[in-house]
Amino acid sequence: MLALAPDSSSAKAAQKLARPAGWPTLARDGDVLWGECQGSGAHPYLVGVDARSAEIASKCSCPSRKFPCKHALGLLLLHTAGSGEWTRTAPPPDLTKWLGGRLSRAEKAAQVSEQGPGDEPADPAAQARAQQKAQAARDRKRSAGLEDLELWLSDLVREGLQAARTRPYADWDRQAARLVDAQLGGAARLVRQIPELLHEEGGEALTAHLGKLWLLTQGWRSRDALPDAERADLLTALGTPLDRAGLPPASPGVWRSLGSVHEEEGKLTVRRTWLLGGAPEPGGEEALALLLDFAPTGQALPTPLALGHPFTAAVAYAPSAYAQRAVVQGEIVGGDVPPHPDDLFMPGGTLGGLQAHYAAALARNPWLERIGAFVGPAYLNLDPPQLCDAAGHAVPLHPGVENSELWHMIAHAETRMQTYFGEWDGVSFVPLSLEPAAPPASAGAGA
Structure with missing residues (x-):
């Protein structure tokens, strides 16, 4: 949603507005969102968002000339986070008239097009041309932003690592802001991460990170030649x-x-939830899926799924050359019954093959930051914090893993080797759960 902001100042203002206390009315009518945002005046602003197509458009009674304005962005952030009390109510007449005038067009920056009762419906071909025109305008904006990024990266590398370490933080933030203005929020996020890598002695992590940014500029140049999954x-x-x-x-x-x-x-709380199951894939392995939830800092995320409890749901994967991100379609059925002990088996994996698995994933999607991985039989070591196996392999644990979590897992393992599931980013492992290693297939139990 923040990527829709016309500039960085609008994004920051929207995050401040994404609090239910400032919205006396929050409502939804199908894919139309609307609400009332209390500003400094006596009467609240009436805000509407038309999300009936991929091209999100908005209307607000505030005097801003930006599209979408900060109030529309705040409404989108509240809905995405599931914050506040939402009702299913038709919008008021002013918004109904605007929605009727749009006639299903999903142009994000569309102006209000009023239509009388006797007017004929808009020509589908004209709608398609309008959408193509809007897409071309966005592409030109992104192309200019990525050309600027390419020049900036070239200067950064030419000046050298030592010069980069002396730059004030405002330099990185300024470049990130330019990318946000060009509707390149993902590239802006990568730029903001650079200062964290500047003081690593060898410079390998910084070099790899800059390589991801450079690859974005080159991939954009050849985007029309990429397969659909790689372009996604x-x-x-x-x-x-x-x-x-x-x-x-x-x-x-x-x-x-x-x-x-x-x-x-930043000002968002992110939750990554990993799922195992679904329809078996060729070879007998079950699918691994990653769900993402977001909420403004200080607000609650949706209710989490109970660890290990089976449930039935339709899980759709986002298009990708390395399918991992997914969303739940429709309702979740079950999830409140503990699993049977015989079902608590995870697919196997070795520490020795972990990096090769990650390299194969990066070969398909070079911008992956982490993968879900199964490792076992293995055991946890606390000094130093590592995940180890009987063959003598070991990988470091992520510094952010709390000792209390490790002690809990060690107590659960009861000195026995286990299969661990966690996140691997090529450098460190974040253990999330453990289960007994799966028995041989001849024993009648599978992953």
């Missing part, structure tokens, strides 16, 4: 929001949560 990965890395409504319907399957990770990212 490129657009995701640039910051294009996932079109949930555009995903093909998925068949229901049985899934269970393998654990989740919470992180603070």
Whole structure:
């Protein structure tokens, strides 16, 4: 949603407005969102968002000339986070008239087009041309932003690592702001991460990180020649929001949560939840899926899934050359019954093959930041914090893993080797859950 902001100041203002206390009315009518935002005046602003197509458009009674304005962005952030009390109510006459005038057009920056009762419906060909024109305008904006990024990266590398270490933080923030203005929120996020890598002695992590940014500029140049899945990965890395409504319907399957990770990212709380299950893939392995939830800092995320409890749901994967991100379509059935002990088996994996698995994933999507991985039989070591196996392999644990969590897992393992599931980013492992290693297939139990 923040990637839709016309500039960085609008994004910051919207985050401040994304609090239910400032909205006396929050309502939804299908894919139309509307509400009333209390400003400094006596009467609240009437805000409407038309999300009936991929091209999101908005209308607000405030005097701002930006589209979308900060109030519309705040409304979108509240809905995405599931914050506040939402009712299913038709919009008031002013918004109904605006929605009727749009006639299903989804042009994000569309002006109000009033239509009388006797007017004929808009020509579908004209709608298609308008959408193509809006897309071309966005592409030109992104092309200019990525050309600027390419020049900036060239200067950064030419000056050298030592010069980069002396730059004030405002330099990185200024470049990130320019990318936000160009609707390249994903690239802006990567730029903001650079200062964290500047003081690493060898410079390998910084070099790899700058390589991801450079690859964005080159991938954009050849985007029309990329296969659909690889082009989807490129657009995701640039910051294009996932079109949930555009995903093909998925068949229901049985899934269970393998654990989740919470992180603070700017003014957002992010939760990553990993699922195992669904329809078996060729070779007998079950599918692994990653759900993402977001909420403004200080606000609650949706209710988490119970760890290990099976549930039935249709889980659709986002288009990608390395399918991992997914969304739940429709309702979740079950999830409140503990699993049977015989079902508590996870697919196997070795520490020795962990990096090769990650390299194969990066070969398909070079902008991946982490993968879900199964490792076992293995055991946890606290000094130093590592995950080890009987063959003598070991990988470091992520510094953010709390000792209390490790002690809990060690107590659960009861000195026995276990299969661990967690996140691997090529450097460190975040253990999320553990289960007994799966028995041989001849024993009648599978992953």
